[in-house]
Amino acid sequence: MPQPLSGLRVLELGTFVSAPYCGKLFAGYGAEVIKVEPPGGDISRVHGPFKDGVPNPETSALFLYLNTGKRSVELDVRAPAGREAFLRLVEKSDVVIENFLPRDMRALRLTYDALKAVNPRVVLISVTTFGQDGPYADYLSNNLIAFAMGGQMFITGTQEGGPVKNGGYQADYQGGLNAFSAGMLAVLAAERDGLGQHVDVSIQQCMAPLLEATIPYYTYLGRWAGLRRGNHMASFIGIYPCADGHLGIHIMPRNWKPFTDVMGRPDLFDDPRFVTQADRAQHNDDLMAEFYAWAAGETKHDIYQRAGTGRAPIAFVHTMDDLLTSAQLNFRGFLQEIEHPVAGTATYPGPPWWIGPDAWRHGRAPLLGEHTEPILREVAGLGAADVARLGSGVPA
Amino acid sequence: MTMPLDGIRVVDLTMVWAGPFGARMLGDYGAEVIKVESPRQWDLLRSLGLIPRTEARWYNKSAYFNHNNRDKYALALDLNDPRGKDVLLQLCAVSDILVENFRTDVMDNLGLTYEAVRAVNPRIIYISMPGHGKTGPEKDYVAYGSNVEQLAGLVSLSGYESDEPMKTGFSYGDPMAGTALVGAVATAMRQRSLTGEGMYLELAQRENLTMFVGEYLVDYSMNRQARPPIGNRHPTFAPHNRYQCAGEDRWVTIACETGAQFAALCAVIGQPQLAADPRFATNAGRKANEAELDTFIETWTRTRGHYEVMHLLQRAGVPTGAVLTTPELLADPHLRSRGAWVEHTHPDAGTWEMEAPPWKLSRTPGHIRMPAPGFGEHNSYVLRDLLRLPEERIAELYAAGITADDPDESLHR
Numbered sequence: 001m002p003q004p005l006s007g008l009r010v011l012e013l014g015t016f017v018s019a020p021y022c023g024k025l026f027a028g029y030g031a032e033v034i035k036v037e038p039p040g041g042d043i044s045r046v047h048g049p050f051k052d053g054v055p056n057p058e059t060s061a062l063f064l065y066l067n068t069g070k071r072s073v074e075l076d077v078r079a080p081a082g083r084e085a086f087l088r089l090v091e092k093s094d095v096v097i098e099n100f101l102p103r104d105m106r107a108l109r110l111t112y113d114a115l116k117a118v119n120p121r122v123v124l125i126s127v128t129t130f131g132q133d134g135p136y137a138d139y140l141s142n143n144l145i146a147f148a149m150g151g152q153m154f155i156t157g158t159q160e161g162g163p164v165k166n167g168g169y170q171a172d173y174q175g176g177l178n179a180f181s182a183g184m185l186a187v188l189a190a191e192r193d194g195l196g197q198h199v200d201v202s203i204q205q206c207m208a209p210l211l212e213a214t215i216p217y218y219t220y221l222g223r224w225a226g227l228r229r230g231n232h233m234a235s236f237i238g239i240y241p242c243a244d245g246h247l248g249i250h251i252m253p254r255n256w257k258p259f260t261d262v263m264g265r266p267d268l269f270d271d272p273r274f275v276t277q278a279d280r281a282q283h284n285d286d287l288m289a290e291f292y293a294w295a296a297g298e299t300k301h302d303i304y305q306r307a308g309t310g311r312a313p314i315a316f317v318h319t320m321d322d323l324l325t326s327a328q329l330n331f332r333g334f335l336q337e338i339e340h341p342v343a344g345t346a347t348y349p350g351p352p353w354w355i356g357p358d359a360w361r362h363g364r365a366p367l368l369g370e371h372t373e374p375i376l377r378e379v380a381g382l383g384a385a386d387v388a389r390l391g392s393g394v395p396a
Numbered sequence: 397m398t399m400p401l402d403g404i405r406v407v408d409l410t411m412v413w414a415g416p417f418g419a420r421m422l423g424d425y426g427a428e429v430i431k432v433e434s435p436r437q438w439d440l441l442r443s444l445g446l447i448p449r450t451e452a453r454w455y456n457k458s459a460y461f462n463h464n465n466r467d468k469y470a471l472a473l474d475l476n477d478p479r480g481k482d483v484l485l486q487l488c489a490v491s492d493i494l495v496e497n498f499r500t501d502v503m504d505n506l507g508l509t510y511e512a513v514r515a516v517n518p519r520i521i522y523i524s525m526p527g528h529g530k531t532g533p534e535k536d537y538v539a540y541g542s543n544v545e546q547l548a549g550l551v552s553l554s555g556y557e558s559d560e561p562m563k564t565g566f567s568y569g570d571p572m573a574g575t576a577l578v579g580a581v582a583t584a585m586r587q588r589s590l591t592g593e594g595m596y597l598e599l600a601q602r603e604n605l606t607m608f609v610g611e612y613l614v615d616y617s618m619n620r621q622a623r624p625p626i627g628n629r630h631p632t633f634a635p636h637n638r639y640q641c642a643g644e645d646r647w648v649t650i651a652c653e654t655g656a657q658f659a660a661l662c663a664v665i666g667q668p669q670l671a672a673d674p675r676f677a678t679n680a681g682r683k684a685n686e687a688e689l690d691t692f693i694e695t696w697t698r699t700r701g702h703y704e705v706m707h708l709l710q711r712a713g714v715p716t717g718a719v720l721t722t723p724e725l726l727a728d729p730h731l732r733s734r735g736a737w738v739e740h741t742h743p744d745a746g747t748w749e750m751e752a753p754p755w756k757l758s759r760t761p762g763h764i765r766m767p768a769p770g771f772g773e774h775n776s777y778v779l780r781d782l783l784r785l786p787e788e789r790i791a792e793l794y795a796a797g798i799t800a801d802d803p804d805e806s807l808h809r
Contacts (some may be wrong), residue, residue: 004403029583031720047632049615049623061615068550112758132754134733135429139710140657144628144636146647146719151725153638155565157556163638163647163719166564166626167553173608177575182755183426184582185400189760191589194397197759205736206575209751210724212413212566213444213460218722219737220459220748221446226645226721231563236543238553241565246561248546255538308537315543317561319552320616320623328534333614334603347617351581352607353599357585 001358003030008187009379010095012070013086013110016044017143018127018203020066021101021176022183026095027069028351028360034093036077036086041368042067046116051343057369060340065348069363078110081390086110088380091118094190095183097125099175099180099205104140112198122196127175129274131202148208155214159231175203179354183381188234202356225266225321239317240295247295247303247318253277255313260320262303262312263294323349341362345368399426400461404585407432407487408468409475409496413541414570414601415525416464419495420575423467424753424762425578430487430778431468431769434475435800436807438771439465443808446492455771455805456744462768463750466740470769471778474797475506480798486509486783489516494582497525498797500535510596512621521584521753525573529600539602541567548605555625562625572608573601634686635661638719639694639704648702649708650693658682660712665696694805742767771803 006020006090008031020035021041027033031083035042044063049060073089076082091097095113105111107128112124126132129141129149136149147165149152157164177203186199210214218224232238236251251259253276260269268274273283280287300316306315318326327369329335335347341364351360375384376390404427408419416431416439423429433439438455445458458726471487474480485508488494494513496682498502503509503524510522523808524530527539528728545551545568555562563599576599584597606613612623623631625689628649630636635658659671668691670676675685683691697705703720709716709809726737726749741747745767753762779785779799793799 002587002590004583004590006590008586009622049611049631052616052620061618061619062611065610065614130730134730136710136730139717140715141717142715143649144630144638144649144651145715148638148647148717148719151720151722152565153649154647154719154721156554157562157565158646161556161659162640164554164556164562165638166562166568166611167550167625168609169556170550170568170608172666174572174575174684177572177579178754179415181421181575181579181582182757184579184586185755186757186760188582188585189398189400189757191586197757200756200758201736201754205731208731209463209735210566210571211722214464214566214722215751216459217724219750220462220745221679221725223446223607224722228565231560233542239546241560246546246551248543250540250542252540271729279460302563304537308534310765311538312538313538313540313543315539315546317536317546317551318549320612321551322552322795323549323613324617327526328532329603329606331532332529332603333601334606343618346614349603349606349610349613352576352604353582353583353597354603355584355595355597359583359587367759386419 001356003361004355005029005031005396009093010034010093010094010097011089011094013098015042015099017066017150017172018175018179019097019171020044022032022097022125022127022179023070024066024068026063026181026353027363030361033070034089034379035067035366037072037074037368039074041074045368056305056342064343064346064365068348069361070366070376072369072370073375074208074369075390077110083108085112085376085382085390087118088382090115090122092379093119095123095125095187095331097179097183101128101138102132107243115194115387118195121194121312122191123183123186124196125179125199125201126131127203128200129178129203130346132200132206135140142311143169143172145205146175146203146337149204149292151211154205155211159228163228163273171203171207176200176205198319227302232288234281235291240291242295242298242300242316245300247298247300248315248317250313252313258310258362261387265294272326314383336362338362338364342367398760399762401426401759404428405491405495406493406495407413407491409494409498410525411497413464413567414573415478415495415577416441417571418574420464421574421578421753422465422581424764429468430774431465431470431647432473432484433646433771435472435797436474436804436806438803442771450641453744453770455808457801459745459748462742462745465768466750466764466765468779469774470772472772472775472803475508475796475800479793483518483783483793485513487778488513488520490782491517492521493521493523495525495577498505500530502564503676506556516595518594519588521588521597522582523577523580523597525577525599525601527601529598529603541570544569544601545604547602547607549612550605553609553623553625555627557627557629557780559622569601569605570727573585573599574603577605579742589669618628629686632683634682635689635693637690639690639697641697642700643706646702648697648705649717649719653714653715655679657714661714664709664712665693667692719728740764740767744770772799775799775801
């Protein structure tokens with residue numbers, strides 16, 4: 001069985017998280033992904049966290065994870081010969097992914113029109129915080145800026161504590177996933193019509209409509225509470241400390257009976273203050289006090305299992321250790337060990353969706369410039385002398 | 397000029413947010429999406445619109461439903477009745493994709509397993525969107541919206557500096573699963589074009605979101621060291637934080653990644669000497685003394701509006717972004733300029749603004765083509781025009797309550 005994206009060649013001129021995550025998904029599902037790294041490599045190589053805490057461009061967890069299954073070409077596209085070599089690769093590619101500011105792509109003379117001139121079938125996927133047009137298109141950004149401008153930050157955290165970012169690079173990951181979904185639509189269209197196009201993904205625009213019911217309530221009803229609710233949407237949707245970690249409960253009306261059963265508190269089910277969801281909302285503080293007291297006496301694995309059996313919506317806040325040892329994730333083969341020649345063995349999650357046992361392959365992240373010569377020779381069709389002149393992009 | 401999913405028919409059995417949102421985007425980009433609801437069990441979002449129950453067809457006026465279900469047709473069909481199930485299988489026979497997000501045992505109990513659907517259409521792509529997946533010891537555990545991010549490891553990494561874990565501000569796993577659905581469908585269609593065969597595809601919401609913290613998992617597996625929450629700070633860069641601005645609950649984010657950006661920041665806030673101060677001259681120095689640096693910055697931001705700070709600093713080359721509220725998102729000049737919000741009219745709900753399709757595909761753009769369907773609005777289209785069922789059979793479906801033009805709303809009040 002061929003992998004779903006086999007036969008596609010993808011050039012990734014991507015840095016850090018968003019475009020590389022998009023490229024990682026292409027690679028995982030079977031496309032040949034060529035990562036074009038600037039001299040010295042993608043900045044995620046110098047970010048870490050590193051194996052054993054020792055900085056090394058080949059052992060940054062961020063790079064290792066985001067670049068599985070790709071091949072690396074070290075090439076300075078700012079130099080005329082490097083740009084020319086890049087365009088030779090574009091000629092032979094189906095997709096190009098990039099996350100530079102629009103003005104930087106113009107400066108490199110690598111706009112969609114320039115790529116289209118050498119390959120009218122090529123799909124260019126651009127993913128940036130603000131997209132290709134509009135007054136902020138060339139504003140500088142990173143994950144924090146995008147998280148703020150996309151509206152998710154204002155609603156995260158407590159009222160007193162102020163807005164807070166979610167862990168890791170959530171805005172960038174959202175950008176990468178959106179870029180993949182959008183880009184794949186263009187790939188389908190290209191395979192149907194023989195024509196490529198420019199796919200413009202703005203992380204801000206992708207994020208802004210996603211605030212649950214907030215946007216519809218505001219635009220249709222004019223209602224907006226403007227509150228940050230911390231760890232509790234209400235007493236019955238929130239996070240509570242337990243003896244060895246934190247529990248998360250999310251009770252819908254139909255779960256009240258099984259929830260109080262698993263809690264071992266049938267008296268709460270019978271309590272007239274808590275009969276309907278509206279009653280529970282009205283006596284929110286009373287119920288929250290009950291939940292705090294109850295959760296403090298529970299341990300996370302035990303209550304999670306009892307809740308699972310009893311069909312009560314109780315999960316626990318999984319740490320990285322909990323993920324690695326998760327019976328569920330391990331049963332499903334979602335955690336795979338990958339060997340890397342410098343970083344050694346580490347555990348990688350995947351795939352994001354399952355299409356059969358052979359659809360997704362991890363592969364390891366490439367060493368910097370590991371495939372420069374074979375790709376420039378075999379794909380770009382450069383002669384040995386030209387490849388040597390490019391000097392593997394190593395800075396002078 | 398066609399849309400990317402023109403000619404693709406989708407049977408949408410999903411409810412609430414993740415599935416309906418994802419299927420709606422399939423509709424935005426050209427697919428014919430047919431949403432199936434039972435006369436006795438509609439999509440819960442119809443009930444969550446805050447519409448007075450006294451209004452006529454109040455269940456068609458929920459904006460929460462209408463945003464997530466535009467560009468779809470609606471068929472009312474009770475799958476618990478064998479005659480309803482037969483109609484669904486007939487629909488599957490002429491469709492490309494089926495997507496469901498029921499409890500893990502529901503489709504099996506209905507007799508609508510992948511094998512049963514494949515038997516009527518070997519080219520169908522059958523997609524399940526469970527919380528945990530349909531295999532494994534936790535497959536039957538209940539996991540709603542906010543549970544998914546807890547299971548995905550994200551909550552353990554989020555929160556104020558050295559504080560307790562913090563949830564996101566919404567059911568984050570849902571829209572991420574919906575966004576992934578489009579990529580999953582496209583991936584599956586590519587595979588089908590290679591093999592000529594359909595397939596079963598599983599998008600476990602918990603796994604999809606775990607991908608968003610993958611570097612932490614790789615790190616932990618190599619180093620066995622926990623990384624507690626660091627709030628708005630960055631592991632290596634400084635300054636990198638959120639700062640209070642003039643006005644009630646108004647904030648701005650600033651993130652310097654280079655010395656040049658930091659020098660520009662110092663100049664704009666009227667403290668050019670900071671850039672030369674040995675404590676702040678290197679990134680390592682700025683990181684070590686970031687709390688002190690933040691005081692200088694916030695003293696300046698407090699006296700200005702958050703948009704004002706953003707424009708002043710961006711003009712000087714400093715990555716800066718206002719922390720936008722919902723009303724500000726709707727009014728934001730940039731999102732306006734990109735056409736992110738579009739006026740829209742629905743026959744029952746009236747005229748208001750909703751989000752455009754999120755991605756701009758230059759040659760095959762998406763469109764809002766149809767308002768969200770009223771309950772059972774396209775029964776006749778599906779049963780008569782598409783499936784060409786005999787009139788007597790349609791009459792039987794109505795008489796038995798297997799389909800209906802009006803829901804039994806007494807069950808949802």
